[in-house]
Amino acid sequence: MITKKTYTVKEATKKLEHYCAYQERCHQEVRQKLIAMAMIPEAIDVIIVHLLEHNYLNETRFAQVFVSGKFRIKHWGRRRLTLELKKRDISVYNINKGLAEIDDIEYLEVFNQLAEKRVETIKETQVYKKRKKFIDYFLYRGWESHLVYDKAQELIK
Template identity: 75%
Template sequence: MQSKKTYTLEEATRKLEHYCAYQERCHKEVRQKLKDMYMIPEAIDVIIVHLLEHNFLDETRFAKAFVNGKFRIKHWGRQRLTYELKKKDISKITINQAIKEIEETEYLKIFQNLSEKKTDTIKETNVYKKRKKFIDYFLYRGWESHLVYKKAQELIK
């Protein structure tokens, strides 16, 4: 029989400080980590307050880092970014702040480059099927539908 590892408040605090220092985290991730460590609700609250006071945990900083990374590396659109942040229980105000960090010109430039590359990689001969594959690809990644449909009409003829 395997026993559960238990942590003192001090050990758990140190472990979570390291967890938050390694990578930006949101409150939901930290709370889940503490629950997985079998910490009681009172201890969870004490540790989260400690992390907030010592600047290990910052929801705005997390949202900005998340948006920046997912946009530049995975090329997600604004809608997907918003959806994923909502799943992490980030406030609407914080989400909007983070999304505004993306410059409009950079956003459209990346969309233009991605759409041209994607058009070249779709090996479909039927125009309608090719257009559908293009549209599905970009809608899944959270790009605005008016941009996607306009670009599909423009590039796929």
């Protein structure tokens, strides 16, 4: 019979402090980690309050870091970023604060650079199929449809 390691509140708190210090986490990730550690609901609440009080856990900061990282590294658009933050139960206020980290001019520059690169990589010869591949690529990554359709019309003729 395999027994699961049990933790005291103090041990779990230390473990979660390291978990949150390593990388920004949202409340949902921390709660799931504590459940996986087989902590009881009362202990989970105590630990989360401790992490909040000592600034290990901050959803506004998480949203800002998440948005800037996914935008700059994975080049996700605002729609995808919003969807991913909603999946993590981040409040609308924090989502908007995170999205405010993206400068509008930089957002459009990144989109235009990506669009020009993407058009060159699509090997399709038929115009409509090429447009569809272009549009699908950007819509999946969460770029606004009006930007995507306008750019497809402009670049693929």
